[in-house]
Amino acid sequence: MSELARDAYIDGRWEPGSRRFVVRDPYDDALIAEVTDSDDAVVDAAIDAAARAFRTWRTRPGAERGKLLGQLATCMLADERRLGELCVRENGKALKEAIAEVRYAASFFTWFAGEAERAYGEVIPASNPGQRLVVTREPVGPCALITPWNFPYAMLTRKIGAALAAGCTVVAKPAELTPLGALAIAELAHAVGIPPGVINVVPSAHAKQVGARLLASPAIRKLSFTGSTAVGRQLLEAAAHDIKRVSLELGGNAPFVVLGDADVSAAVAGAVVAKFRNGGQSCVAANRFIVEASVQDAFIAGLLPAVARLVLGRGSDPGVDLGPLVDDASVAKVKRLVDDAIAKGARVLHGTSPTRASGPGARLVAPVVLADITPAMALWREEIFGPVIAIRTAADEADALAQANDTEYGLVAYVFTRDGARQTRFIEGLETGMVGVNDGLVSTAQAPFGGIKHSGLGREGSRHGLDDYTQLKYAAIRVS
Numbered sequence: 043m044s045e046l047a048r049d050a051y052i053d054g055r056w057e058p059g060s061r062r063f064v065v066r067d068p069y070d071d072a073l074i075a076e077v078t079d080s081d082d083a084v085v086d087a088a089i090d091a092a093a094r095a096f097r098t099w100r101t102r103p104g105a106e107r108g109k110l111l112g113q114l115a116t117c118m119l120a121d122e123r124r125l126g127e128l129c130v131r132e133n134g135k136a137l138k139e140a141i142a143e144v145r146y147a148a149s150f151f152t153w154f155a156g157e158a159e160r161a162y163g164e165v166i167p168a169s170n171p172g173q174r175l176v177v178t179r180e181p182v183g184p185c186a187l188i189t190p191w192n193f194p195y196a197m198l199t200r201k202i203g204a205a206l207a208a209g210c211t212v213v214a215k216p217a218e219l220t221p222l223g224a225l226a227i228a229e230l231a232h233a234v235g236i237p238p239g240v241i242n243v244v245p246s247a248h249a250k251q252v253g254a255r256l257l258a259s260p261a262i263r264k265l266s267f268t269g270s271t272a273v274g275r276q277l278l279e280a281a282a283h284d285i286k287r288v289s290l291e292l293g294g295n296a297p298f299v300v301l302g303d304a305d306v307s308a309a310v311a312g313a314v315v316a317k318f319r320n321g322g323q324s325c326v327a328a329n330r331f332i333v334e335a336s337v338q339d340a341f342i343a344g345l346l347p348a349v350a351r352l353v354l355g356r357g358s359d360p361g362v363d364l365g366p367l368v369d370d371a372s373v374a375k376v377k378r379l380v381d382d383a384i385a386k387g388a389r390v391l392h393g394t395s396p397t398r399a400s401g402p403g404a405r406l407v408a409p410v411v412l413a414d415i416t417p418a419m420a421l422w423r424e425e426i427f428g429p430v431i432a433i434r435t436a437a438d439e440a441d442a443l444a445q446a447n448d449t450e451y452g453l454v455a456y457v458f459t460r461d462g463a464r465q466t467r468f469i470e471g472l473e474t475g476m477v478g479v480n481d482g483l484v485s486t487a488q489a490p491f492g493g494i495k496h497s498g499l500g501r502e503g504s505r506h507g508l509d510d511y512t513q514l515k516y517a518a519i520r521v522s
């Protein structure tokens with residue numbers, strides 16, 4: 043990767059800015075790069091570039107926009123090894139997961155390359171024979187995209203893909219911990235010929251300052267944010283001043299329900315996928331395991347050896363399943379939640395509470411399995427964001443559903459049952475935007491990703507993902 047890709051990317055050029063911040067490897071704190079710390083002048087330049095480019099980008103036929111997105115996907119896949127290794131260095135996840143993320147991220151460019159040609163309008167039958175009622179979809183305008191560190195490629199591409207397909211331009215602010223993946227995407231976008239100003243990337247260690255600057259600009263017509271509910275609430279309030287369009291993908295507290303008739307082996311396999319992807323640092327990670335009493339012993343008996351087989355280590359090492367957590371604060375949070383649960387009566391079935399350590403590997407957190415969880419424990423309410431399985435017993439189906447909905451969040455839920463009627467009751471009864479039925483992995487580019495309640499607004503991916511970047515225009519045409 044060239045040294046240029048450590049700078050902000052604005053209007054097709056690399057902008058070094060006047061200040062820098064450092065990016066470090068989560069495994070050993072080794073210095074990876076010094077990156078432009080975008081100040082107000084840099085952010086304003088990016089907004090201006092996006093506004094200028096929007097005038098012409100919006101007029102390009104959808105097929106042309108889609109062709110460029112398809113080329114960008116092809117470049118990502120051809121470069122997946124380098125991109126994956128870069129992700130391991132700045133994020134810490136296992137290399138096999140990092141490469142899988144690159145492929146998943148590229149799939150959004152591929153999907154929206156097709157959707158760019160399918161931004162259909164409609165003709166409405168008129169009551170008056172001399173009138174035609176026509177509805178078209180137009181791009182919202184320049185968009186601000188703010189993304190988190192846990193999936194630095196995928197969280198960005200599913201926003202960029204939809205925005206560019208719709209005819210919008212973007213100013214992207216990646217997470218301070220993982221800005222290099224976003225800059226790598228900008229580098230590839232430049233290489234395939236996406237016009238200057240269509241994609242702009244402003245890395246910064248001052249997220250609040252950059253967010254405020256973006257939202258204060260009347261040129262920015264939409265904000266798409268993935269991150270915590272607390273920050274999302276602040277951004278929503280700020281966006282209200284200028285009546286900007288807002289999409290929010292926020293926190294989760296996913297229930298993983300295993301009912302008495304479940305295929306236990308499938309439930310165990312699903313649990314490992316739903317819990318330990320990226321070390322549990324995922325908004326769709328299973329957070330609360332709710333197991334019907336009649337099958338709990340069998341589920342635990344299958345789960346413990348599966349957890350024991352997981353390999354912990356540096357993400358780039360062969361055979362590693364779980365890399366380090368991203369920073370010290372993440373380790374401290376997991377320790378606090380595990381210690382709190384144990385102090386309030388949780389039974390430790392596997393592992394121990396994380397220890398405070400220093401030096402290489404200090405952020406490696408081995409899997410922990412806890413049973414006898416109660417609502418009095420903090421991890422019942424809070425998103426763990428770490429490799430901890432917390433099991434609570436359910437008396438029956440009704441009790442399991444009530445426990446699953448006992449949260450202010452509503453992003454995703456998982457339920458394992460072989461009974462078709464039970465599947466339907468849970469799909470309809472769960473207060474979430476997504477449900478995995480006998481499956482621990484729900485994310486895919488062609489399906490609408492998003493939640494309800496305090497988990498957010500809007501949907502990403504799928505044909506519905508284009509809607510958040512378009513607005514309807516209705517024309518009543520007198521023809522006679």
